[in-house]
Amino acid sequence: MLRVFVTTCVISCLVSCQPEEEPPSRVDPDPEAAVARGEALYVEFCSMCHGVDGEGYTADYANQLNNAHFLRSATDAFLFDSTEKGRPGTPMAAWGAQWGGVLSQQEMHDIVDYIRSWQKDASLNLDDAPIAGSGAAARDLYATNCAYCHGAEGEGVTALSLNNPWFLEQASDAFIRYAIAEGRPGTTMPAFQDRLSDEELNDLTALIRGWQTEPPAQPPPFEADLSDHLINPGGSAAEFTLREDRFIPADEIHAAIQAGEKLVLLDARTAGDYIISHIEGATSAPFYRIDEAIDVMPDDVWIITYCGCPHAISGRALDELRAAGFEKSGILDEGFYVWEDRGYPILRGRERFP
Template identity: 30%
Template sequence: MNRWCIAFVVSAAMLGSACSHSPGRPAADSAVIPPNEVMDFQTLYARNCSACHGRNGKGGAAIPLSDPVFLAIIGNPVIRRTAAIGVPGTPMPAFAQSAGGMLTDEQIDAIVAGIRSWAKPELFGGEVLPAYSATEPGDAHRGVEAYGTYCAKCHGPDGRGGSNAGSIVDGSYLALTSNQYLRTVVIIGRPELGAPDWRNNVPGRSMSPEDISNVVAWLASQRPQFPGPPSLNPSVGTATRTIP
């Protein structure tokens, strides 16, 4: 090979090397992963769950998904169903593609597995925990007494707020929550907000399964039929409520 050929080969190699490292050229490992192929739990959770449930499953407006009591009473099938199809009538949307969402079944499974990894079953040993779902409907009339015993100290005698907590009979709040949500909060509390779980509302006296169901029944009975701000209906001259 003459010197001109050698010079040409060397120049071509240098040019190719320079192009592969030129400014603005994407690196081999910088390819964007299509949204439906993302399987990392932290990424999926941050993009789809953290806005409501908080970073790392706590501190948000919705149920703290990393709460040990919550994870001790709820099963993976319920978590998966809720993530997939949402909860109609509440702010919880459906995330599965089959229900109109953006996530594949495999991504839903990854989220469920990641949430389950936060569980701490060792905290409860052989303790008998309340059932996640009620087996029998509660009694709203008996719920008045149970509420007075376990809840009124913080939320006030009529549920409209006290010195330590706000109203839990607000019509808009109740319209946005399901009975299951109310039951879950009664059981697990909101520790990050200072609300105790079912064991610690009254020192040394846990709520019984009947107490829990009865309080939920009473709260549900306070839910307005037509939530929303009052408005005047000029045709009849009476106050009505407008559904948002």
């Protein structure tokens, strides 16, 4: 089941109220300098999914960050927290350095300032008080209007995982209700304010809120030993035929591993995503560290990169490998989450093997 951070269907690009604690203050108060820095960081870490100009849908249904309805309803706190902590279990990584990513708090503030620079309309001031409703009463309503995109239990299909713990930690009832009612013009997310009664909107909000669980703990610091990378080091070298000169099906990779064939799998996601779950035998080599991996990779064994996007981040890593002369290199075509959904071996934590 495809997992995504943001949506194109019901409750696309949902936004939140202020969290209990505000993000740390900016170090540099110069807004023009912050926007300039943020633009460079956005291009490096965000554009592959959200588009160079925030137009969205470049990879895995990532939302339109430049959408007017999104910008006027999203708070700086929501944007900062989403960048820092991501959406575990989806392609949206936690980019904060303290959460297994690579960005400092100043850099995340700069990205928020750059995204905010697209806003033309005044921000909304919605009530963040809890909304009373009956989640049980909304089950059929949700199944009819929401489940096709968001999944039967909010797990996400082609839209936001509504049951994601960090999303629900950051999104207030009022913001959830507003997104359902108003929709996102210019996307496939419709407005339901003229289709549903106030009571039904409240009930849907309550149903979604009922999925809230405790968010995952902050991961421990981790940096992989890139020199430890071979799978089946005593086996014969695997051989693959690329699709479109880039892609290798998950089934073929799994079959090669099961047959004892030698290859390298590089997890191009952040270290935090790797700790949450990764393919058994893979080495953590975030795309922003790929130059370090290149220094120790063999040139006579297939090197396969993967991410959850399923091609955006792994594609960047592949391009760097190709530029360095690694001809036997490709991308796990369907991405990590399809591998997981097919029941192929994954691990949680730092270790490559059980």
